[in-house]
Amino acid sequence: MVFDTSCFYIIVFKVMMAENAMESSEADGKDERNGGNEEEDMNSEGAEAGGLSDAQKEVLERCLHALKHAKNDSHTLAALLLITRLCPANQLDKSTLRRIFEAVGLNLPARLLVTAIRGSSESSGLAPNELLSLGTALLAALSTDPDTAYKPQLLTTIPILLQILSNRVHQQAQENGNQAGEAMESPRSQNYEDSFAKSEQKGDDASKENCQSSSQSSKIDKAIASDCYQVLFSVCVLPLGPEQLLNRGAVRALCQAVEENQTLSHERGIPLLGCLLCGKTKEKAWSKNPVELFNLLAKLTKDFTQAPEKDKLEMCASLVNFLPPVGSKLENEKIKSIAGQIWGVLRPMLQSKLTPKQIGPVLVLGACLLDVCGWEAVGPPKFCCLLVNRACVEVRMGLEEPPGHQLSPEIQQTLTGCYRIMEAAMEQACVSGTSPASPAPAQSSVSGLSLQQSRQVLMVLQEAFSAVVYHLQQVDQSRYGDPFVFATFRSLCSWLAEETSCLKEEVTALLPFLIGYCRSHMSGDGEQTGLSDWMEQMSVGAERTGWTGKEPLRYLLPALCHLSAEDILELAEGTVSGQRDSSLETACSALLNFTVTEPQTVRSDPCFRALETLLSEALPVLVHKPSLLVLAANFCTLGLMMGRLRTKADSVDSSHRCLFSSSLRFLRGALTSGSGSGPATVTPAWDRCWDEVAELWRLSVQALSSCVRTQPWIISLIRDEGWLKHILSTLGQSTALPDVETQNAWRRRCGAISDQCSICKQEIHEAMKSDQGADGAVFSFLASSSRRWSARVASGPRINLNHRETF
Structure with a gap:
């Protein structure tokens, strides 16, 4: 780095002014100045040629020695003055300047x-x-x-x-x-x-x-x-x-x-x-100085509203940095008031004719305001639609360029802001009512957005995301570390997690890139320093960390789960975490869909054999962690759904037995018997998350029934684990089961066991004979237990991310 030496000339002037007030400096300075003039006359050609002459170097060394051994501040200033007069700053190299800096101290x-x-x-x-x-x-x-x-x-x-x-x-x-x-x-x-x-x-x-x-x-x-x-x-x-x-x-x-x-x-x-306020210190600065920064924001906002039209465009870029971080503890109404004033200036600007260079800062500021305050302060629905439309137009203009076209940093900044506007619009359009009589929207939503306007928004979003798909098709592996590519990838994943009926063929063709992009970052292939540094700068929250390589997969998993329900076949990877991780649960949902829609692939692909091994190792650990019960239910269901695809000819190894043994112990812990005059109830450990795992539990029981029919060896495991005894005991001490779906699941289970094991069948009949009083109503459903579970498992409805249905 070349040092800025202009300040030395300022110092010279100030020292000259102070010479008369510092007697010792005056005497020393006078001698030094005389010598300085002689030195300049000695060799002016050396100075003109650039660099220092031999005479200048000699004087410089003496001055540096005087700086280091100065007895007082006057001597130091005198030596510094002589250096600036004899050795022009533009002739000093980096090392010489550093020596002067170190000598002055x-x-x-x-x-x-x-x-x-x-x-x-x-x-x-x-x-x-x-x-x-x-x-x-x-x-x-x-x-x-x-x-x-x-x-x-x-x-x-x-x-x-x-x-x-x-x-x-x-x-x-x-x-x-x-x-x-x-x-x-x-x-x-x-x-x-x-x-x-x-x-x-x-x-x-x-x-x-x-x-x-x-x-x-x-x-x-x-x-x-x-x-x-x-x-x-x-x-x-x-x-x-x-x-x-x-x-x-x-x-x-x-x-x-x-x-x-x-x-x-x-x-x-x-x-x-x-x-x-534009980096990692933003959140900390607002937490330590909320009053001062809010007053500053209010002042800048006032200046923004009163500025001439030609200055407002320039002020948009600087105003972004002074907005509070998302989730700040400031009073909501105060922030909304500020946001309303800013939107009041932005609305006429967005409705006017602006060049691509002018509209960029406006859209970025609008995107940041959406992050902070949502849609409520934006304005009427008509303007909200205009905002989305202008963002989508910019995306199409920026991304629909021929291959090889390089986007400038300014355009990338604009497009990143447009992505956020598109994501917010997509969320709003998807949650808006499907009819005029739909319930009132949430506080942060667009008030009064009609069904027709929602459809118009989705249409322009589809056109914009078509451009996003086109752009990603041109990305090669050398650009995997580009932060803008990651922003574009993330935006597309957010679209795919909500909407897959559009652009189906284009998205299917792009899946190899999406999977490859995630795999590359997971394995750490290629240079990703730029993306890692960018993520480090953008991580402003204490809970956020630097780049790990798993971020792309976390964004893609919800999209894959949604895509898998549309018969699109690709495989996502996942790892076990020590804390509840919704991405792993989402991955299980996607893989469950594969076990139904592509059973032959699940049977033959080696990846699923490795997945079974992983599940057999992870499930025994998860069953003892109450905080991970939902994840354990996902693992259990996925393992049993894969296990039902095995045949009698398939070999049985220790990991397979471990998976079934852990599943049996896990499933029996869901229900407990009543008091003899009441229904069976959900155990306390399962009750807190029963809404999330009830369908998984019933699906696991049904899948286990199918496994019993295809793999008779499981019968002995069921008896050894005491599962049948537990069922009969629970039924004998209860007047009813929690719901009809649970009753049907147990009926299929008992029917499958009875069909495959005569001893088990006898135990069931003996339990029914010994039943007395009101309990007989519970055991009556076992009369139809010999009916087999039909092929409905293989052809039933699929599981989606937001709602699962039993097979």
Whole structure:
């Protein structure tokens, strides 16, 4: 990196102004200046040719030695002045500049700031403003070196610089004085704090009117403010720079500077705040300074609404950064009020003719507002439809380009915002009522969106997602690490999870890419550094982590589950997690559909044999984890549904026996007998999630009945596990089963066992004979137990993500 050396010339001017006030510096400086003129006359050709002449190098070495061994600050400033006069900054290379920076050090500018703020300028012979000017200029020059900008000595001067910018030195002296004193490592740090207290006391003694007048009339010198912002920006661009500024109160101080319209607060302060609020520190900044940031947002919104038309387009891009994060704890009505004002400006802009370059920031700002406040503040349904239509048009214009066309970063940013608008519109169109008499929409929905408008929205969305499919067809493996490709992939998956009847052939043809894209990231193939870094920057929540490679699959699984119900055959992969993971449950739903629609593939494909082994290993562990009961029910059902496709000729291994044994123990834990005068009930462990697993439990029992008929060896396992005894005992102590579906499932189970095992059949009949009183009503259904479960299993309705139906 080439250092910005323009600040050295500013320092020269300021040192020249201070020469008369610093006697020792004047004497040394005079000798040095005379020597400097001689050196320039010695070899001006070397300077013109670029680089330093031998004579200049020699003088430079002597000056560097003087810097390192200076007895006081005057000597240091004199040596620095001589360097800037003899060796023009544009002739110094990186290594030389670094040596100068290291020789000057950070203690000098820090002491200058402390001396100025402490008000003891008499000892230095310079006015406080001159000390501030010189100290901030030195810090600005030193901060251009990234290594120097991250040193603790410079970081501890940040509170002082923030106080200068906010013009609140007296009010925040006690808060920041200790940090500044520690940075200087000076024995006078206590005096520094005391002087702050004295200054504050003087302010309290003055009249309130004079204080307000002084606060409003006093302005920071523009050069000082510029140097302070230069240091802060140098820190902000470092990897952990925003966090360092946030921890030192930068957001609060900068908001105060903007509120009081301090020098350069709008030109430099607002952009700096935008940098702090556009990354991972956004959520933390809003949690620590909600009042200040909301007031700033309100001010910027007011400026946005009152700005000239030509300036509003430029302000859209900057306003995005100042919106609160999704899920912030601010009062909902306040945010909606702000969003309503912004939408009031955006509506006429979107209804006017804008070029693609102009409309991009408008659509991105609209997408961010949707994330924060939903559709309620957007406007009437007609405008909502217009917003979606314009987003879809931009997507088509951006993506329907010939192969090989490169999208600029600006267009990619615009299209990413359009994706979010499309996703929000798709969610709304899918939940809207199917008739005018449908219930009122949710609070965050589009109020009054008619059925015809919903259909129009779905139509333009279909055209836009057709362009998305076309674009992804052109993506090769070398672009798998492109964040924009991931955003496009994610948007398509959200569409497929809701809508598969459209573009069926195009989506089917694209499935190899979708699966390959997920597999590539799961296995870590190729270069994905760019995507990993992008995900790290976008992860603003504490619960989010960096890129793991599993993210694409998590988005694709719901789409695959929906697609599998449309007879589209592809295989998704999944792994076992220690916590409840809806993506794994969704994967089981998709695979259950395959066992029904493609039984021959399930029988022959080696992947499903490996899946059975995985289930046999995972299920015994899951049955002992109550928090994972729903996942265990999915695993159990999937294993039994695959097991029913086996034949008598298939070999039986230990993993297969383990799967059935674990399934039997798991299923028997769902129901418990009544008190003798009441119905059977769901056990407490299952009751909390019975709504989710009831159909899975009944489907597992039915599948187990089919397994008994195709694999007679399971009968002995059933008796050994005490399953039949448990059934008969539960029936004998209950007056009824929880519902008709459960009763039918048990009937098929008992019928299958009775047909395959004469001993079991005898036990059932004996239990029925011994039944007395009201219990006989429960056992009566077993009279038809010899009827076999029909082929309805193989041809019944399929299981979808949102609602499962028994076979």
